[in-house]
Amino acid sequence: MNNSTTTEGTPSAPSGTSGEGGYAGNYANIIANFNSNNGVLYNYLFSKNNFSGAAAAESGFAKTAVAYQLNMGRGTYVGSTWASNTITWSAASASSLFSRQMSGVDVTTLQQAFTAWSQATGLKFQQVVDSTNANIRVGWSDLDTQASYTVGLTSMASSGSSFSSNSLIRIEDTNLDPLVTNSDGSITYTGSGATLLQVMMHEVGHALGLGDNTLTGSIDNFYLTTNNRSINTIDMQAVQSLYPSAAATLTQGMAGFAVYKASQSQLGSGSTSQTSATLAHPMI
Numbered sequence: 001m002n003n004s005t006t007t008e009g010t011p012s013a014p015s016g017t018s019g020e021g022g023y024a025g026n027y028a029n030i031i032a033n034f035n036s037n038n039g040v041l042y043n044y045l046f047s048k049n050n051f052s053g054a055a056a057a058e059s060g061f062a063k064t065a066v067a068y069q070l071n072m073g074r075g076t077y078v079g080s081t082w083a084s085n086t087i088t089w090s091a092a093s094a095s096s097l098f099s100r101q102m103s104g105v106d107v108t109t110l111q112q113a114f115t116a117w118s119q120a121t122g123l124k125f126q127q128v129v130d131s132t133n134a135n136i137r138v139g140w141s142d143l144d145t146q147a148s149y150t151v152g153l154t155s156m157a158s159s160g161s162s163f164s165s166n167s168l169i170r171i172e173d174t175n176l177d178p179l180v181t182n183s184d185g186s187i188t189y190t191g192s193g194a195t196l197l198q199v200m201m202h203e204v205g206h207a208l209g210l211g212d213n214t215l216t217g218s219i220d221n222f223y224l225t226t227n228n229r230s231i232n233t234i235d236m237q238a239v240q241s242l243y244p245s246a247a248a249t250l251t252q253g254m255a256g257f258a259v260y261k262a263s264q265s266q267l268g269s270g271s272t273s274q275t276s277a278t279l280a281h282p283m284i
């Protein structure tokens with residue numbers, strides 16, 4: 001396996017690679033780690049000789065700690081975007097990077113995460129067979145969540161201002177850190193308020209170019225709780241600003257809807273049922 005890690009000293013991320021994480025669990029401990037620059041996940045992955053993961057963890061931890069320290073409302077952007085408005089993704093197979101094949105209902109949850117971002121942005125997401133050619137690969141990983149409080153970690157490669165294929169989203173493996181039913185009935189990682197769909201949406205936000213923030217209610221608030229389980233207006237505006245031509249298709253869709261509504265009202269009661277059925281379809 002090829003990587004740019006040296007055999008001594010601190011590993012460095014390959015050129016143009018950066019990371020972003022997501023945190024859940026004991027808030028006081030998370031903040032204490034930020035304040036003391038205690039990169040628990042970095043140390044853990046480094047001890048496992050997972051140097052590319054460690055580099056991503058270090059990058060993400062540093063950026064999130066700064067976002068917290070400076071109380072960066074909107075937060076930062078990763079600094080790159082996808083060149084195309086159609087982005088491919090895969091459910092990753094087991095490999096040195098991912099602990100096991102993601103499958104079944106978990107892939108369905110992942111599809112829901114991409115659908116939510118598509119509806120919010122106008123971007124199109126196409127599921128493909130897993131390979132390094134996929135733009136975004138999402139899979140299970142060992143993030144030592146009970147100690148690191150990290151439930152997701154995204155590492156993005158970029159060339160110039162554009163993301164490159166093989167961006168990796170690591171999600172804490174639910175075989176290692178089981179999902180449990182909370183007192184409010186939601187199903188979350190043990191000891192946290194983070195649901196699987198929430199973690200997936202948070203990390204996809206990173207893969208699209210959003211950094212962590214400290215805004216209440218934002219899916220890309222660094223801390224995942226019951227307060228930020230969906231993509232809110234601020235999140236939508238942030239990603240739409242990164243992909244204006246995709247956002248324009250959303251606007252056109254709304255304009256088309258307005259035209260449809262107008263034509264419906266003009267048709268009045270005299271329209272045939274066949275025509276109504278045909279017109280009604282775009283509403284779905």
Ligand SMILES: [Zn+2]
Nearest residue numbers: 020021022212
């Ligand atoms: Zn994050």
